[in-house]
Amino acid sequence: MVKIINGKEISNSLIEKFKKNVDNLKSEYNICPALAVIIVGDNPASKVYVNNKKKVCEKIGIKSYEFTLPTNTTESELLKLIYGLNRREDINGILVQLPLPSHINEKKIIENINPIKDVDAFNEINIGKIMTGNFNFLPCTPAGIVYLLKESNIKIEGKHCVIIGRSNIVGKPLAMLMLHNDATVTICHSKTKNLKEICKTADILIAAIGKPAFISCDVIKPGAVVVDVGINRDINGHICGDVDFEKVKDIASFITPVPGGVGPMTIAMLMKNTITATLLQKNI
Numbered sequence: 282m283v284k285i286i287n288g289k290e291i292s293n294s295l296i297e298k299f300k301k302n303v304d305n306l307k308s309e310y311n312i313c314p315a316l317a318v319i320i321v322g323d324n325p326a327s328k329v330y331v332n333n334k335k336k337v338c339e340k341i342g343i344k345s346y347e348f349t350l351p352t353n354t355t356e357s358e359l360l361k362l363i364y365g366l367n368r369r370e371d372i373n374g375i376l377v378q379l380p381l382p383s384h385i386n387e388k389k390i391i392e393n394i395n396p397i398k399d400v401d402a403f404n405e406i407n408i409g410k411i412m413t414g415n416f417n418f419l420p421c422t423p424a425g426i427v428y429l430l431k432e433s434n435i436k437i438e439g440k441h442c443v444i445i446g447r448s449n450i451v452g453k454p455l456a457m458l459m460l461h462n463d464a465t466v467t468i469c470h471s472k473t474k475n476l477k478e479i480c481k482t483a484d485i486l487i488a489a490i491g492k493p494a495f496i497s498c499d500v501i502k503p504g505a506v507v508v509d510v511g512i513n514r515d516i517n518g519h520i521c522g523d524v525d526f527e528k529v530k531d532i533a534s535f536i537t538p539v540p541g542g543v544g545p546m547t548i549a550m551l552m553k554n555t556i557t558a559t560l561l562q563k564n565i
């Protein structure tokens with residue numbers, strides 16, 4: 282019978298643990314980790330994500346500063362804010378909520394966040410460190426996925442892991458992490474030939490595509506582990522993943538639901554990175 286991986290529950294227990302870590306930092310060192318979140322414009326999805334992050338910060342005792350800027354903010358105004366936050370000793374993590382309005386160069390913004398405060402780990406220095414395995418931070422979604430697999434006692438070593446999606450924030454760093462965990466990794470994308478056949482060879486199939494119900498039972502090897510990263514809206518406006526959950530659950534051994542799977546883990550890993558950044562900056 283399929284086991285549904287409860288990301289919400291796993292992330293809640295991590296949040297409890299992080300709360301104790303933060304309490305300890307406060308009582309032993311008089312230090313309170315602080316995260317600055319910058320949001321430009323009024324993208325409704327971004328607002329929801331930022332709010333969720335703020336709520337979890339509050340639960341853990343991490344101080345959160347929100348900088349809400351209008352859509353017409355210039356690139357140099359945003360850079361000026363980031364330079365200021367880079368210098369502030371009371372700010373340990375800086376996160377710029379993506380996407381940014383099209384007149385702002387996202388890459389330039391991310392590259393100007395001090396790598397030791399880059400809690401999303403999108404900066405090229407942090408991405409490079411992931412390649413060598415010598416990293417301080419891992420991008421939150423890939424780190425959350427590996428944590429979910431390990432917490433569910435799913436063996437990664439020697440398994441064929443097929444990842445659909447090659448974005449810089451999910452697919453590529455996740456491939457590297459799975460490789461560090463001794464999986465044999467195949468990365469697929471929109472130009473991949475024979476996608477269905479490749480998926481059918483996956484012991485662990487991870488979908489990070491952004492298309493509702495793209496993965497159905499006809500591409501799943503019986504007993505495969507299926508991780509759904511997608512966050513989409515179905516035709517009724519409900520949140521759904523890239524995997525046709527109802528059909529795939531009858532053939533998979535493990536599956537993550539949407540919502541309640543990978544999503545909560547992404548926020549938990551952001552909290553972890555903020556605490557790590559604080560420890561690094563304070564030499565603890």
Ligand code: NDP
Binds near residue numbers: 471476510511
């Ligand atoms: P991107 O749009 O950056 O990447 C999507 C990837 O899917 C691309 O590599 C693209 O290929 C590939 N793709 C698209 N169509 C096909 C196809 N027909 N066949 C095979 N591959 C295809 O998205 P992200 O990586 O940023 O996000 C992916 C999904 O995960 C989204 O739904 C997003 O909302 C969600 N997400 C969820 C998070 C969470 O916390 N749960 C966090 C981050 C993202 P190509 O490169 O060739 O274009």
